[in-house]
Amino acid sequence: MNPRAENRGAxxxxxxxxxxxxxxxxxxxxxxxxxPGEFMTLLGPSGSGKTTTLNVIxxxxxxxxxxxxxxxxSVVGVPAHKRNIxxxxxxxxxxxxxxxxxxxxYPLALRGIAGAERERRVxxxxxxxxxxxxxxxxxxxxxxxxxxxxxxxxxIVFDPPLxxxxxxxxxxxxxxxxxxxxxxxxxxxxxxxxxxYVTHDQEEALVLSDRIAVFxxxxxxxxxxxxxxxxxxATLFVGKFIGDSTVLRGDAATSGGETAIEISxxxxxxxxxxxxxxxxxxxxRPEKLALARRGAADEGRNRLAGRIGEAIYLGSGSKxxxxxxxxxxxxxxxxxxxxxxxxxxxVDLLFSxxxxxxxxxxxxxxxxxT
Amino acid sequence: xxxxxxTRVILGLVCxxxxxxxxxxxLVVIPMSFNENKSLAFPPQGFSWxxxxxxxxxxxxxxxxxNSLKVASIVAVLATVLGTLAAFGLDRMRARPATVLRMLMxxxxxxxxxxxxxxxxxxxxxxxxxxxxxxxxLAHTILALPFVLIAVSANLEVFDRRLETAAxxxxxxxxxxxxxxxxxxxxxxxxxxxxxxxxxxFDEIVVSLFITNPYLKTLPVQIFAxxxxxxxxxxxxxxxxLFCATTLLIGGGMLLLGRERKGRL
Numbered sequence: 001m002n003p004r005a006e007n008r009g010a011x012x013x014x015x016x017x018x019x020x021x022x023x024x025x026x027x028x029x030x031x032x033x034x035x036p037g038e039f040m041t042l043l044g045p046s047g048s049g050k051t052t053t054l055n056v057i058x059x060x061x062x063x064x065x066x067x068x069x070x071x072x073x074s075v076v077g078v079p080a081h082k083r084n085i086x087x088x089x090x091x092x093x094x095x096x097x098x099x100x101x102x103x104x105x106y107p108l109a110l111r112g113i114a115g116a117e118r119e120r121r122v123x124x125x126x127x128x129x130x131x132x133x134x135x136x137x138x139x140x141x142x143x144x145x146x147x148x149x150x151x152x153x154x155x156i157v158f159d160p161p162l163x164x165x166x167x168x169x170x171x172x173x174x175x176x177x178x179x180x181x182x183x184x185x186x187x188x189x190x191x192x193x194x195x196x197y198v199t200h201d202q203e204e205a206l207v208l209s210d211r212i213a214v215f216x217x218x219x220x221x222x223x224x225x226x227x228x229x230x231x232x233x234a235t236l237f238v239g240k241f242i243g244d245s246t247v248l249r250g251d252a253a254t255s256g257g258e259t260a261i262e263i264s265x266x267x268x269x270x271x272x273x274x275x276x277x278x279x280x281x282x283x284x285r286p287e288k289l290a291l292a293r294r295g296a297a298d299e300g301r302n303r304l305a306g307r308i309g310e311a312i313y314l315g316s317g318s319k320x321x322x323x324x325x326x327x328x329x330x331x332x333x334x335x336x337x338x339x340x341x342x343x344x345x346x347v348d349l350l351f352s353x354x355x356x357x358x359x360x361x362x363x364x365x366x367x368x369x370t
Numbered sequence: 371x372x373x374x375x376x377t378r379v380i381l382g383l384v385c386x387x388x389x390x391x392x393x394x395x396x397l398v399v400i401p402m403s404f405n406e407n408k409s410l411a412f413p414p415q416g417f418s419w420x421x422x423x424x425x426x427x428x429x430x431x432x433x434x435x436x437n438s439l440k441v442a443s444i445v446a447v448l449a450t451v452l453g454t455l456a457a458f459g460l461d462r463m464r465a466r467p468a469t470v471l472r473m474l475m476x477x478x479x480x481x482x483x484x485x486x487x488x489x490x491x492x493x494x495x496x497x498x499x500x501x502x503x504x505x506x507x508l509a510h511t512i513l514a515l516p517f518v519l520i521a522v523s524a525n526l527e528v529f530d531r532r533l534e535t536a537a538x539x540x541x542x543x544x545x546x547x548x549x550x551x552x553x554x555x556x557x558x559x560x561x562x563x564x565x566x567x568x569x570x571x572f573d574e575i576v577v578s579l580f581i582t583n584p585y586l587k588t589l590p591v592q593i594f595a596x597x598x599x600x601x602x603x604x605x606x607x608x609x610x611x612l613f614c615a616t617t618l619l620i621g622g623g624m625l626l627l628g629r630e631r632k633g634r635l
Contacts (some may be wrong), residue, residue, distance in 0.1 A: 060535055080538040081547075095534035106550070107540040121513065177430045 009037035009194030010071035010161035012057060019052055019065030028218040029066070036161075039188050040195030041205040043241070050198045053215070054164050057196065059083045060133035064244030071161055086155035086163040090170045092147040094139040100126070100150050101135035107158040126150075128187060138253045145176045149183075156191060160257070165197045169204070179206050204241050206230075213340035214238050216335040230285070236362045239283040246289065246330040248304075249361065258360055268302040270353035285335035288355035291320065294340075294346040302356075304349040306330060310343045322349055346357045396613055403606035410601045421607035431604060434592035439502065441588060445510040446568035452511070453518025453561055453567075460519075461526045472519070479516045483576035486512070491580040501583030509581055510571035517570060518563030525559025565623075594631055 014035040019027040027049045034040045042050035055061035056068060059080030068076050075083055084307075094103050102336060104122045108114075113121065115190075126132040130148040139147055148168055155163060169177040178195060188195050199205055205212045206226040214221045214229065216239070222234040226242070231252060233239035240247065250263040259280050260269045274280050294305065309329065310321035322330040332347055373381075406416025428612055456475060460468045470529045478486060490509050491500070499505030529552070535545040575590040582591045593605050 058539060059539075079543075081541050084541065085539065087536070087539035089532065089536060090529075090534060093530070093532050095533060095537075095551055105539075106542075110541040110546065128581075160540070253586050 002204055006159060008159075008192050009035075010068070010195070011036045011067040012162065012194065013067075013072075014053070014056075017053070017056060017063060018064045018067060019056060020064045021325045025218050027056070027063075030218075030220055032213055032223065034194060034196065037192050037194055039185075039197065039208060039210045041197045041199060041209035041210050041212045042215055043202060043205040045200055045241075048215035049218040050130075050200075050213075050215040051166060052218075054166055054198050054355065057162075058085055058087050058164050059272050084160050086158070086159070086160040088151050088155050088163070088165040088168045090167040092139070092144070092151045094147055094151055094154070096139055098138075099129065099137070099254075100142070103139070103150060104154045104157050106155065111158060121157055125153040127158070127189070129153045129183070137287070144172050146181070148172070149207065149300055151185075156187070156193075160193065162194045162196070165195065168197075171198075177204070178207075179286045180305060183209065206242075209278075214241060216241075218237060233283065233357060233359065236281060239357060239359060244286045244331045244333070246284045246286070246332075247328070248284070249328070250326065252280045254280075256277060259344070263304060266304055266325070268351075268356075269306065270302075270356040270358060272356065272358045273352075274358055274360055276360075280358050281361045283357040284330070284351055284355065286319070286331045288351055289330060289332040290350040291322070291332055291334065291339070291341060292348045293348055294348055296348065301350045301352050304330075306347055306349050308343050308345045308347060309339060311343055311356060322347060324349070382387040388586070396609075397608040399606050399613070401605055403610045405606070406601045408600075408602065410597075410603060410606070414603075416422050419604075421604045422611075424602075424604045425611070428604070430587075430592060431608070434589045435608075437503075437506075437586060438589035440585040441506045441510060441585045444503075444513050445571035446508050446564050448507065449511050449514040449518050449567040450560055450564045453515045454556070454565055456524050457519050457522035457526055472523075475519055476516045478512050483513075487577040487580040492532055494581055500581050501586045503586065505581050506578070506586070506588065509577050510574055511567075513574060513577065514567035514570040517566035518560070521563035521566065522556060522559040525556045528553055590616065 003236055003294050005224045012032070014030055014032045015056055017030045018025060028054060030049065032040075032053070042053055044050045052061060056063055057070065057170045058248070059075065059078060059082075063076060067074060070083065070085070092175070094100075095106065098106065101122055104125055105118055108121060110295060115164075118185060123132060126135060129152050131149050133148060134142065134146065134150070139150070142150065168184075169180055172180065182193075182205060188344060197205075197208060209226060211223060211225055213223045213231055216237050222238045224232075229238055229242045233242065236247070237241065248263055250261045252259060252261045254260075254273050258269055258271055261268050261274050261280065261282055264297060266337060268282065270282065304324055306322040306324045308320055309323040312319040312321075317333060317335045318338075320334070323329055332349070372471075381602060398610075402410060402412060402414050404417050404419070405411075405414035405421070406418045407414075425435075425570065459464055460472050460532070461470070463619050490512075494505055495499045534547050537551045573590055578588050578591050580593065582588065587595070587608070589608070593608060596602050598603050
């Protein structure tokens with residue numbers, strides 16, 4: 001949300017929204033409140049329901065059950081062309097028979113805005129995406145990134161209180177994508193409208209969003225800021241989807257407030273326990289793990305034996321993949337100052353129990369990630 | 371790969387030969403139309419404009435020419451409208467019934483013209499449609515519609531339906547979307563369908579021979595009648611006029627299209 005721009009965005013309220021195609025539930029009771037002017041990202045793997053949610057808000061798909069409010073008014077049954085919502089598509093969807101200028105003027109013409117006022121607003125929208133010089137070109141004469149900027153101008157030129165974006169940068173290469181991410185952030189700040197952004201790229205979600213809703217199998221796993229999702233994942237799926245992670249599985253035992261997991265005869269302990277049952281697994285972030293030569297003394301921390309499987313130099317530090325005794329892999333990130341290791345080195349993986357996230361196991365968390 | 375000079379020469383020669391073979395019959399007609407004698411012998415003798423004069427003054431020729439223009443124009447419009455609607459319907463139907471229906475609608479292209487002509491003739495006798503404008507228009511539309519269907523379907527195939535979704539998101543209802551987005555983008559297909567429909571009707575002879583009568587003749591019927599009755603070089607004059615007209619029409623169309631394309635690049 002942007003305190004500087006006047007708040008012109010619409011709130012969105014989805015309550016228990018379901019969408020079924022025959023027996024398949026594309027959305028299964030999704031509830032989500034998006035605040036006016038917020039940048040909300042719907043993040044998830046393909047088929048998780050994020051795009052269906054966007055289509056439901058846009059009016060391209062009708063809901064099977066549930067309620068949907070945009071700007072505190074129900075829009076269930078209202079056709080897409082009467083919702084006044086801007087949409088940016090992954091495939092640009094510019095009209096090939098119209099120039100850039102006429103594309104951007106199209107929604108204004110439909111709203112009866114003509115003459116100098118139309119010209120002014122077209123120019124203003126094209127200025128905002130830095131495409132003013134291309135007004136007389138046809139879409140086929142533009143690069144992908146340029147086309148998407150025109151599409152963005154066309155979607156904001158009629159001042160919609162809500163802008164939906166469906167993987168708008170999915171077809172572009174990495175450098176261009178990173179630059180356009182910053183452009184989109186800037187435009188959101190300047191407009192002050194509500195943005196709903198669909199992506200499967202968790203880094204993109206972290207860069208752009210005020211809050212992120214993580215989708216999986218037609219439902220929302222967790223809603224929160226990027227930091228909340230990274231530091232306090234509510235489910236194993238979220239923990240694995242956002243950022244790198246190491247998952248430790250094994251026979252678990254709880255006593256008092258402590259949970260212990262045994263991995264190939266070695267016991268790791270954390271002073272936490274699962275609130276509501278389930279088989280506990282431990283999730284660790286790469287920067288919370290340390291490496292030491294086998295047998296080096298460091299008491300008072302958890303210790304697991306392993307061997308360096310892959311060593312990657314990143315410039316700002318190093319990333320290691322450590323093969324553990326039970327066949328699983330740990331991912332460790334270390335700073336430049338830390339001791340470096342080579343592939344094949346026998347090491348100990350060290351971490352303190354307080355850095356462990358204890359989560360209920362989810363057999364399908366791995367499957368849905370691929 | 372660089373071509374050897376000899377290969378290039380041989381290839382060029384073959385191309386020239388094929389081109390001559392394709393154009394020769396047309397080129398034979400032109401000199402014949404200026405023949406001084408009433409004969410279709412080739413090479414012609416002397417020079418005269420009399421056969422052109424005959425075409426414009428003899429009511430048999432001018433009325434059949436106007437009839438053909440009238441029938442072909444109505445058929446072109448009717449077939450384009452119906453064919454476009456059919457193409458749309460098939461495009462937005464489920465795949466399996468659409469395939470069957472499409473094949474059904476294309477049968478007039480595959481069924482031998484004579485077979486079709488006999489069927490039409492039998493029905494027209496009962497319905498008193500022989501020798502009527504309505505009769506010609508209906509029969510020719512049957513033959514022309516598949517061409518429109520094919521041209522518009524090919525255009526719809528490459529038409530991105532997501533553009534309609536985009537138009538809806540920008541505030542356009544179904545009718546506005548069709549008028550401003552869909553129609554302009556399938557217009558090339560419709561226009562080529564229109565041209566094909568016109569041409570199909572204009573030079574249709576087989577069915578026309580069956581359903582004509584002395585009161586309503588189209589130009590191909592008149593040409594056929596003339597050439598079987600006597601060796602009148604007026605047919606050569608008609609052929610030359612048609613040749614020049616179509617060359618101008620198609621050449622002009624290609625020039626226009628080319629200019630538009632260039633304008634967009």
